[in-house]
Amino acid sequence: MPPRKFHNAALIFLVVVLAASAARVAGAAPIFNRLLMAPSGSTPPKDFSYPTLAGEQRTLGEFRGRVVLLSFFATWCPLCNEEMPKLVRVHEKYKARGLTVLAVSVDRSPASFVKLWTEKKKLNYPVLHDQKFQSRVRYNVRNVPTIYVLDRDLQLAAWSVGRVDWEGKKAARLIEKLLARPAAAGDAAKVSAARPR
Numbered sequence: 595m596p597p598r599k600f601h602n603a604a605l606i607f608l609v610v611v612l613a614a615s616a617a618r619v620a621g622a623a624p625i626f627n628r629l630l631m632a633p634s635g636s637t638p639p640k641d642f643s644y645p646t647l648a649g650e651q652r653t654l655g656e657f658r659g660r661v662v663l664l665s666f667f668a669t670w671c672p673l674c675n676e677e678m679p680k681l682v683r684v685h686e687k688y689k690a691r692g693l694t695v696l697a698v699s700v701d702r703s704p705a706s707f708v709k710l711w712t713e714k715k716k717l718n719y720p721v722l723h724d725q726k727f728q729s730r731v732r733y734n735v736r737n738v739p740t741i742y743v744l745d746r747d748l749q750l751a752a753w754s755v756g757r758v759d760w761e762g763k764k765a766a767r768l769i770e771k772l773l774a775r776p777a778a779a780g781d782a783a784k785v786s787a788a789r790p791r
Contacts, residue, residue: 627756644722647709661693662744669711695719746777
């Protein structure tokens with residue numbers, strides 16, 4: 595085959611391979627940038643203990659009795675730079691009714707760096723630091739942002755990976771539904787009000 599024809603054939607082959615790969619990725623894409631409802635009876639997330647950016651240990655269990663948007667993020671993530679400030683408005687809107695946005699940084703950087711980033715973004719909710727990225731295994735965090743929506747009993751209600759309109763109708767309906775539902779008997783007494791800031 596002449597070199598020019600071989601070159602053209604190679605280009606056509608490459609385009610076909612790339613198109614097939616794109617189709618496979620597109621087939622997997624529906625899990626990204628969507629708020630997905632958890633099936634009934636989903637395994638609840640495990641408790642954890644991570645330090646705040648000031649070094650104080652906090653656990654997920656402290657937030658029992660509140661609806662929690664548990665957000666795993668990284669300062670270097672472009673989508674996190676968009677999403678985390680948007681959650682400020684959600685936290686502000688619902689915190690008096692029992693919702694807490696609880697963010698967990700998976701940055702390898704020191705807490706002081708993450709703290710500067712959160713101050714620049716004017717985050718008004720608790721931020722913890724998983725510097726060893728234990729949540730990769732413990733919470734199956736493969737991409738950031740990954741956000742789990744937990745009910746007042748810390749049961750998984752929904753999750754998202756990527757960009758979601760947290761002020762849109764679907765998210766607002768879910769949040770309102772979870773806020774209207776009381777915690778299981780006895781749990782309300784355990785609430786520490788999540789020491790919201």
